[in-house]
Amino acid sequence: MEQRTALDLAAEIRTLQTAGHETALRELLEQLHPADLAEVLEELDEADRAATLQALDAERAAMAVEALDVDDQVVVLRLLDRRRVSEILSHMSNDDVADLLGDLPPEEAGQFLGLMEREEARDIRELLQYPEDTAGGIMTTEFVSVPAVATAAQTIDLLRRLAPDAETAYYVYVVDEQGRLAGVLSLRDLIVAPPETSVGAIMNPNVISVTADTDQEEVARQVSKYDFLAMPVVDAERRLLGIVTFDDVMDVLEEEATEDIYLLGAAGVEEDVDILRLGPWKRATRRLPWLVLLLFGQLVAANVIAGFSSALEAMVALAYFIPILAGMGGNVGTQSLAVAVRGLATGELSRRDIFRALMVEIQTGLLLGVSTGTLIFLVALAWQGIPLLGLVVGLAMTLSMTVAALVGTLVPMVLERFGVDPAVASGPFVTTSLDVTGLFIYLGLATVFLRTVGLTLAG
Amino acid sequence: MEQRTALDLAAEIRTLQTAGHETALRELLEQLHPADLAEVLEELDEADRAATLQALDAERAAMAVEALDVDDQVVVLRLLDRRRVSEILSHMSNDDVADLLGDLPPEEAGQFLGLMEREEARDIRELLQYPEDTAGGIMTTEFVSVPAVATAAQTIDLLRRLAPDAETAYYVYVVDEQGRLAGVLSLRDLIVAPPETSVGAIMNPNVISVTADTDQEEVARQVSKYDFLAMPVVDAERRLLGIVTFDDVMDVLEEEATEDIYLLGAAGVEEDVDILRLGPWKRATRRLPWLVLLLFGQLVAANVIAGFSSALEAMVALAYFIPILAGMGGNVGTQSLAVAVRGLATGELSRRDIFRALMVEIQTGLLLGVSTGTLIFLVALAWQGIPLLGLVVGLAMTLSMTVAALVGTLVPMVLERFGVDPAVASGPFVTTSLDVTGLFIYLGLATVFLRTVGLTLAG
Numbered sequence: 078m079e080q081r082t083a084l085d086l087a088a089e090i091r092t093l094q095t096a097g098h099e100t101a102l103r104e105l106l107e108q109l110h111p112a113d114l115a116e117v118l119e120e121l122d123e124a125d126r127a128a129t130l131q132a133l134d135a136e137r138a139a140m141a142v143e144a145l146d147v148d149d150q151v152v153v154l155r156l157l158d159r160r161r162v163s164e165i166l167s168h169m170s171n172d173d174v175a176d177l178l179g180d181l182p183p184e185e186a187g188q189f190l191g192l193m194e195r196e197e198a199r200d201i202r203e204l205l206q207y208p209e210d211t212a213g214g215i216m217t218t219e220f221v222s223v224p225a226v227a228t229a230a231q232t233i234d235l236l237r238r239l240a241p242d243a244e245t246a247y248y249v250y251v252v253d254e255q256g257r258l259a260g261v262l263s264l265r266d267l268i269v270a271p272p273e274t275s276v277g278a279i280m281n282p283n284v285i286s287v288t289a290d291t292d293q294e295e296v297a298r299q300v301s302k303y304d305f306l307a308m309p310v311v312d313a314e315r316r317l318l319g320i321v322t323f324d325d326v327m328d329v330l331e332e333e334a335t336e337d338i339y340l341l342g343a344a345g346v347e348e349d350v351d352i353l354r355l356g357p358w359k360r361a362t363r364r365l366p367w368l369v370l371l372l373f374g375q376l377v378a379a380n381v382i383a384g385f386s387s388a389l390e391a392m393v394a395l396a397y398f399i400p401i402l403a404g405m406g407g408n409v410g411t412q413s414l415a416v417a418v419r420g421l422a423t424g425e426l427s428r429r430d431i432f433r434a435l436m437v438e439i440q441t442g443l444l445l446g447v448s449t450g451t452l453i454f455l456v457a458l459a460w461q462g463i464p465l466l467g468l469v470v471g472l473a474m475t476l477s478m479t480v481a482a483l484v485g486t487l488v489p490m491v492l493e494r495f496g497v498d499p500a501v502a503s504g505p506f507v508t509t510s511l512d513v514t515g516l517f518i519y520l521g522l523a524t525v526f527l528r529t530v531g532l533t534l535a536g
Numbered sequence: 537m538e539q540r541t542a543l544d545l546a547a548e549i550r551t552l553q554t555a556g557h558e559t560a561l562r563e564l565l566e567q568l569h570p571a572d573l574a575e576v577l578e579e580l581d582e583a584d585r586a587a588t589l590q591a592l593d594a595e596r597a598a599m600a601v602e603a604l605d606v607d608d609q610v611v612v613l614r615l616l617d618r619r620r621v622s623e624i625l626s627h628m629s630n631d632d633v634a635d636l637l638g639d640l641p642p643e644e645a646g647q648f649l650g651l652m653e654r655e656e657a658r659d660i661r662e663l664l665q666y667p668e669d670t671a672g673g674i675m676t677t678e679f680v681s682v683p684a685v686a687t688a689a690q691t692i693d694l695l696r697r698l699a700p701d702a703e704t705a706y707y708v709y710v711v712d713e714q715g716r717l718a719g720v721l722s723l724r725d726l727i728v729a730p731p732e733t734s735v736g737a738i739m740n741p742n743v744i745s746v747t748a749d750t751d752q753e754e755v756a757r758q759v760s761k762y763d764f765l766a767m768p769v770v771d772a773e774r775r776l777l778g779i780v781t782f783d784d785v786m787d788v789l790e791e792e793a794t795e796d797i798y799l800l801g802a803a804g805v806e807e808d809v810d811i812l813r814l815g816p817w818k819r820a821t822r823r824l825p826w827l828v829l830l831l832f833g834q835l836v837a838a839n840v841i842a843g844f845s846s847a848l849e850a851m852v853a854l855a856y857f858i859p860i861l862a863g864m865g866g867n868v869g870t871q872s873l874a875v876a877v878r879g880l881a882t883g884e885l886s887r888r889d890i891f892r893a894l895m896v897e898i899q900t901g902l903l904l905g906v907s908t909g910t911l912i913f914l915v916a917l918a919w920q921g922i923p924l925l926g927l928v929v930g931l932a933m934t935l936s937m938t939v940a941a942l943v944g945t946l947v948p949m950v951l952e953r954f955g956v957d958p959a960v961a962s963g964p965f966v967t968t969s970l971d972v973t974g975l976f977i978y979l980g981l982a983t984v985f986l987r988t989v990g991l992t993l994a995g
Contacts, residue, residue, distance in 0.1 A: 112763070268692055268727065283568075304783035331793075399841070403862065418797065456835065
């Protein structure tokens, strides 16, 4: 089964559906993991998708729908009749339903909510209040909580009664009379404990939690630090509101990494848009605004060169080194940027002394500048035989690399301080501004030196 | 407790240790999560670290050590006496011990193995056989398996006896007489089942597994796709060898994202080196080789310009547009690269038709080239008033952007095909080669046009 691709399976399902082999179809669908079913659904056309989702039992249909992207979830649900939609929604996790409805126009979201049980609809309305990228926005309200006086046996009984709805019951939370979080215990603690022990006696009272407004990236960082299966979310009075489960955390980690990589590449897409499905027109229109911005940046560079045209006319060999000076600062800046953006994303950098971190990078830039500056001085001297040119090129390289290390580190730090995603300081933007800086340093130095030495070495 | 930073806690621990308040110290340490303890250990000096690890019970000491980086684990273990090391190692997960010993010189690893129980030492020696970045390299051998005829009650009894060693017992695996994996059930399935049911009757027989040689990135992709707490690892005969747990998968996801970002930035560090702890000399020596390589690339660009010096002498305004033509292709290439590298990392791209994906990107590049090319034609015309210059600049822009989209997509795809991490095609390398290509197209076109039209518009 693992060997068969989603394409193979989709073909098989189409064949079985056309031939009307309902039993064989059901058997095939039975064997598939919901995540694989989701991939197969993506390959089917509308009629076959609807038929497949009808052939599945409601719980598995719901799990397959959960594994789809939100865009596809909407497409799929619009194909089905109201009764089926109602069944699927009631079997989906609250947080997934909230994500789905949050993407719909309010009127359609209201219609879907109308198909759900009143209590569930109320929970989901509450979840929809939280911003998407916070703990509240990714938590589910389906958790298991008991009072401290409950026994292990009573708690196991409760779990038995709640199943199979309590799919997120990795932990049982212990709450006091006011619903405030008092402790936590795992299913293993429950199984291992003597049946008549109270959960208050076996729970871990040092329970770590986040508040509903905590940024999802911070939640992911903590879950990953503590290796939790779920993180409890509380309000200001420590009342338990919901839990964020590890699978959502893995999605957040992937999303944030994708976002950082796209932003560093200025690819012009949000992390939750599947760019690989977009055609050339849509891709081009998303990326064009960024490129036009960068083009204006480069036009500034062109103006810098034009402003120093007399130096270039005096020594045309200066032009040969333009891409080197424009480019190498950008390369150092990109290195510094990659280190800073990732350090901020994993929280490694935020835990350290910011000023010291900045100084270390500047010193690194200076060391890199001196070594490559010496190298390019020798190359320029050997190639063109003009000591002045070599000196200008080497000195400009040293200076621009030091500036680049400073800029590449400082910009994401400042953005983070002001609450902006540091990856917005995307590679191309930092490189373009460093292009301009590098050229300015280079041609400025050249002009000063040419004037001071008073030489006209024009070809 | 969550409000106190690791620095505060370290200061408190030092004070308690100096004052000899052992009970207060123990109480403080009791409350801390092992992951927080690990952060505190990082802030303490050697003597305080050793004293703290002696004051903890062995199980919590082991959990704190597990949460440290491997480098710090080695430092910490070398501080302790043989008995304490033996206790800590026996409480650590097998996979963590194997990671630790794999980083030591064979002689020292042998000494540590000598401190462990014979059976555990044998398991760890076996784990050390597998390459670090495979399922075998990140799995643990501490899993719970039962025959299909065992009842739910017997299995719960078994779990009770194995606790607290079976920390990774999220699932119970069902095996046949030959030890081959036959099914899986979760703790919830066990709790919910009537006690006398056989596990064979309640297990899920469609169990998904990986082989020991599966790449860790592929394992992470599957665990994240299926939302598993643990993935079973089997040999060629489907015999159960171990399990990879979700916490290791989260580490792999973070590691791989860090690696991709560093490689895209050519930052010259492996994902498991904590670059933020390195001083300027070490950072500079790691990054210098990459920069020198890039410098040689830029020297090729310089040579291209020098090769077309007669065109530049004929029309110095051509030089103004050098950074634009050198830079904009690189920007489009970086966008394409970000999309392709991330698409390959998440597996999204590999599932699609490679040729179609390439064609869509090339068309995107062409569209972007035509639009920015038209824009720069108008700008050049308005600024310099030379139609020929505008035409050369605009045409070169269109061509080089199309080439950039092709290169940015094709290079990572080809690398992936040959088993090389596609992120090796780092941003700076692709940009530098596109700098050269862009300049060649631009100055080549300029020379041809200048010759054909036969104009000498020199200033």
